Amino acid sequence: MILKAISIDDEPRAHHVIEHFSSKIDELELVASFTSPLKAVSYIKEHRVDLLFLDINMPDMDGMSLLNTINNKPAVIFTTAYEEYAVESYDHEAAGYLLKPIEFPKFYKAVMRVLDQEKSSASLSQETINKPVTSLLLKSGTKLLSFNPNDVRHIQASGNYSELYLKEEKAIVDHTLSELIEEHLPDRFIRVHRSYIINMDYLQEYETHRVKVDGIALPIGKTYRKKIKSYMASF
Numbered sequence: 001m002i003l004k005a006i007s008i009d010d011e012p013r014a015h016h017v018i019e020h021f022s023s024k025i026d027e028l029e030l031v032a033s034f035t036s037p038l039k040a041v042s043y044i045k046e047h048r049v050d051l052l053f054l055d056i057n058m059p060d061m062d063g064m065s066l067l068n069t070i071n072n073k074p075a076v077i078f079t080t081a082y083e084e085y086a087v088e089s090y091d092h093e094a095a096g097y098l099l100k101p102i103e104f105p106k107f108y109k110a111v112m113r114v115l116d117q118e119k120s121s122a123s124l125s126q127e128t129i130n131k132p133v134t135s136l137l138l139k140s141g142t143k144l145l146s147f148n149p150n151d152v153r154h155i156q157a158s159g160n161y162s163e164l165y166l167k168e169e170k171a172i173v174d175h176t177l178s179e180l181i182e183e184h185l186p187d188r189f190i191r192v193h194r195s196y197i198i199n200m201d202y203l204q205e206y207e208t209h210r211v212k213v214d215g216i217a218l219p220i221g222k223t224y225r226k227k228i229k230s231y232m233a234s235f
Contacts, residue, residue, distance in 0.1 A: 002029050003050045003111070004047075004049055005028060005030050005051040006031060006044070006049055006052060007034070008037055008066070009033075009058070015035075021104050024108075025108065028051075032047075036060070040066070049074045050114070051074055051111070054077070055078075057081075057082060063078065072208060072225055073225070075118075076094045076095060077096035078094055079102060081100040093222060096109075096113065135148060136148075136185070138180075139174040140172060140174060147166075149186055152165070152199055153167070154197060154198045154199060154216065155197040155198075160176055161176075162175050162177055165214075165216075181197055192220045192221065192224050192228055194221055196219070199213070209225075
């Protein structure tokens with residue numbers, strides 16, 4: 001797997017450092033560098049980008065504002081001279097926060113973190129595709145309940161339990177969403193949020209931030225957007 005990355009920084013010297021470090025990592029390809037955040041946004045909308053090396057303090061548009069203009073955000077590694085934005089970076093689920101002057105070991109570690117996340121996501125997607133369609137036999141208290149997967153519209157987290165929404169009823173089972181998606185559900189069930197799994201057979205609308213399933217609008221979590229977009233593109 002090769003990560004396609006771009007660098008966004010108003011300082012040319014910063015680009016030279018990132019280009020030099022990127023050339024040392026076989027799994028990383030730096031495909032473009034931008035001193036203009038606006039030009040970078042246009043590029044991201046038209047090209048595949050897996051990773052952003054992103055400065056924060058820039059003219060015209062700061063790095064945090066830039067991220068808010070992108071619907072399907074790539075992974076982000078902030079590259080900045082300022083420590084005070086570190087907490088805010090967590091809101092954007094940043095894979096790294098590198099203070100200038102950037103050290104290669106920290107750069108490498110941040111890139112490997114992104115690569116591991118991408119490989120894990122790809123592996124989970126393939127496992128989901130390969131799951132056979134079977135009946136669902138799930139625990140509910142002292143009982144084992146059998147469900148036809150075709151009857152399940154969506155599933156909602158409820159603490160350590162999950163609520164299955166069927167055509168005309170709701171059932172509560174003693175399984176977390178993670179247990180269901182990893183061990184029980186067939187390939188057409190996709191996790192779209194830490195609190196929701198949907199049955200794609202009942203998908204009526206898809207947008208970047210939400211889906212509508214059997215007449216019910218459900219949010220798409222930031223962590224799942226890229227995976228869902230990739231899944232939708234396969235149809």
